[in-house]
Amino acid sequence: xxxxxRDIASRESLILGALSSRERATLLGMSKPCxxxxxxxxxxxxSPGETMMLIETGRVEISLTSAAGNxxxxxxxxxxxxxxxxxxxxxxxRTADAVATNDxxxxxxxxxxLMSFLTQHPRTTLGLIADLCRKLQSTTEAxxxxxxxxxxxxxxxxxIGLFDRWGVEEPDGYRLTPPxxxxxxxxxxxLTRETVNRQxxxxxxxxxxxxxxxxxxxxxxxxxxxxxx
Amino acid sequence: xxxxxRDIASRESLILGALSSRERATLLGMSKPCxxxxxxxxxxxxSPGETMMLIETGRVEISLTSAAGNxxxxxxxxxxxxxxxxxxxxxxxRTADAVATNDxxxxxxxxxxLMSFLTQHPRTTLGLIADLCRKLQSTTEAxxxxxxxxxxxxxxxxxIGLFDRWGVEEPDGYRLTPPxxxxxxxxxxxLTRETVNRQxxxxxxxxxxxxxxxxxxxxxxxxxxxxxx
DNA sequence: CAAAATCTGTGACCCAGATCACAGTTTTTG
DNA sequence: CAAAAACTGTGATCTGGGTCACAGATTTTG
Numbered sequence: 001x002x003x004x005x006r007d008i009a010s011r012e013s014l015i016l017g018a019l020s021s022r023e024r025a026t027l028l029g030m031s032k033p034c035x036x037x038x039x040x041x042x043x044x045x046x047s048p049g050e051t052m053m054l055i056e057t058g059r060v061e062i063s064l065t066s067a068a069g070n071x072x073x074x075x076x077x078x079x080x081x082x083x084x085x086x087x088x089x090x091x092x093x094r095t096a097d098a099v100a101t102n103d104x105x106x107x108x109x110x111x112x113x114l115m116s117f118l119t120q121h122p123r124t125t126l127g128l129i130a131d132l133c134r135k136l137q138s139t140t141e142a143x144x145x146x147x148x149x150x151x152x153x154x155x156x157x158x159x160i161g162l163f164d165r166w167g168v169e170e171p172d173g174y175r176l177t178p179p180x181x182x183x184x185x186x187x188x189x190x191l192t193r194e195t196v197n198r199q200x201x202x203x204x205x206x207x208x209x210x211x212x213x214x215x216x217x218x219x220x221x222x223x224x225x226x227x228x229x
Numbered sequence: 230x231x232x233x234x235r236d237i238a239s240r241e242s243l244i245l246g247a248l249s250s251r252e253r254a255t256l257l258g259m260s261k262p263c264x265x266x267x268x269x270x271x272x273x274x275x276s277p278g279e280t281m282m283l284i285e286t287g288r289v290e291i292s293l294t295s296a297a298g299n300x301x302x303x304x305x306x307x308x309x310x311x312x313x314x315x316x317x318x319x320x321x322x323r324t325a326d327a328v329a330t331n332d333x334x335x336x337x338x339x340x341x342x343l344m345s346f347l348t349q350h351p352r353t354t355l356g357l358i359a360d361l362c363r364k365l366q367s368t369t370e371a372x373x374x375x376x377x378x379x380x381x382x383x384x385x386x387x388x389i390g391l392f393d394r395w396g397v398e399e400p401d402g403y404r405l406t407p408p409x410x411x412x413x414x415x416x417x418x419x420l421t422r423e424t425v426n427r428q429x430x431x432x433x434x435x436x437x438x439x440x441x442x443x444x445x446x447x448x449x450x451x452x453x454x455x456x457x458x
Numbered sequence: 459c460a461a462a463a464t465c466t467g468t469g470a471c472c473c474a475g476a477t478c479a480c481a482g483t484t485t486t487t488g
Numbered sequence: 489c490a491a492a493a494a495c496t497g498t499g500a501t502c503t504g505g506g507t508c509a510c511a512g513a514t515t516t517t518g
Contacts, residue, residue: 057286064373067458072373087368090359095366111316118358119351126347129354130319132361137315137324144301146375147419151475181495190376195475197496213484214495229296380505410465424505426466442514443465 014135015082015114018127018145023197027117028054031107041139042083042098049087049094050111055079059178059221060098076101076180078165088114102178146190149229152199154189156228163218172210173220179214203227244343245283245312247356256346257283260336271312271327278316278323279340282414284308288407292326292416296431302416305330305409307394317343317378375419378458381428384418384458392447401439408443432456 016024034053036042043049043061054077060083062075067142074096077083088111135162146154168176183193203209208223209216245253263282265271270290272278287311291304303325308313316323317340347354375383396403412422432438437452438445447453
């Protein structure tokens with residue numbers, strides 16, 4: 001959590017970041033509790049969406065699947081992040097698929113509630129706009145990068161994001177838990193499972209990271225940051 | 230302009246799209262005229278930015294250059310589009326480079342003016358948020374695509390965007406004018422100039438498009454849309 | 459209007475990473 | 489707890505597109 005590349009990775013939560021803790025409490029008071037079992041689809045792309053969720057526990061995977069059936073994982077969200085705010089802010093359909101990879105609990109917020117809250121808090125709204133801009137910029141930069149960077153670099157960037165968000169400090173490094181499968185890593189970095197496998201074992205023999213069962217332990221964060229440029 | 234893939238391509242202008250014509254007039258009244266000669270740098274990344282420009286005539290190229298010196302063209306903006314709104318909305322530095330590829334005239338708007346306008350028009354602000362979300366979504370989708378789609382598909386998408394925005398209807402097709410060099414096309418699609426060249430001539434012999442000097446004339450829009458999936 | 463700069467055209471070669479094809483391991487589940 | 493399902497490991501091959509290296513064509517500019 002206190003990984004030094006905190007500043008490199010971009011924040012995922014748009015809504016909550018712009019709120020003061022008082023405002024947050026107000027909003028939460030207008031929400032309803034909800035939960036999803038592991039593996040459940042929270043919503044799928046193009047379905048109508050009137051609500052967003054604030055995650056309290058668990059993990060949610062956001063993904064897009066191309067017409068050709070190629071899946072791409074856009075984000076792994078967790079406690080403190082919000083899911084589905086896009087469709088709510090847009091007033092349209094869901095723009096991606098969301099699946100609970102763990103058991104998830106959170107608070108559900110209805111579109112009308114959020115929108116009236118925003119119209120009453122112009123200052124907060126400007127903060128939200130700034131967050132959206134930041135996110136848009138980092139995505140645009142990623143897009144520019146992606147065409148340039150090679151696979152290893154892309155995978156390194158993905159790992160930085162994951163460790164930054166999910167890494168648990170331990171005596172000998174940072175543990176990524178629960179584990180992320182190599183094919184999921186591939187879907188995040190735009191690589192095949194096989195390539196991910198080879199790259200990770202290469203890094204393992206270089207001593208950058210270690211594995212315990214399916215979990216990765218990052219031993220040399222600096223080396224990883226270096227590898228991502 | 231009335232190309233059928235209008236709906237595929239995403240709009241570039243964030244600010245103006247959300248305004249009613251009355252509001253637009255109000256904002257324009259608070260702006261100052263400005264102009265840039267062809268080739269002039271309008272602003273460059275990481276410089277402080279307090280103003281944005283509404284383009285009236287001419288063309289502005291927005292680009293990012295990676296540390297490795299790899300340029301990527303993010304957008305070609307023209308009349309009706311706005312330049313530099315990101316830094317203004319963020320209250321921070323410029324997030325990309327902007328260069329006038331033609332002589333450009335427009336109206337300059339100061340940060341303070343825009344911000345106070347927005348706080349006074351919450352409804353418009355929500356529209357702006359929706360626009361930002363749409364843009365964010367299309368960028369995210371492009372990012373997901375990039376790893377999947379092959380070069381030809383990516384170039385096809387770039388061409389769709391260009392013809393949609395700049396194509397001029399003619400008896401035998403749509404003309405892209407002024408011309409865009411093959412290396413620029415490469416910088417937009419994440420390909421080398423050579424690959425762009427080969428792909429374009431392949432399409433030419435297929436009869437999808439034709440060239441006159443450096444200008445492209447799109448003969449079969451459907452074929453191009455098809456090629457982009 | 460000639461020289462310089464910037465584009466386009468094309469072949470030869472190379473390589474990162476995809477695909478394919480199995481084998482072994484770990485986890486899930488009935 | 490055994491069978492099924494889901495991961496990981498690894499070699500053999502294939503290939504899209506990058507890199508290099510020129511040659512010719514157009515545009516710009518002094």
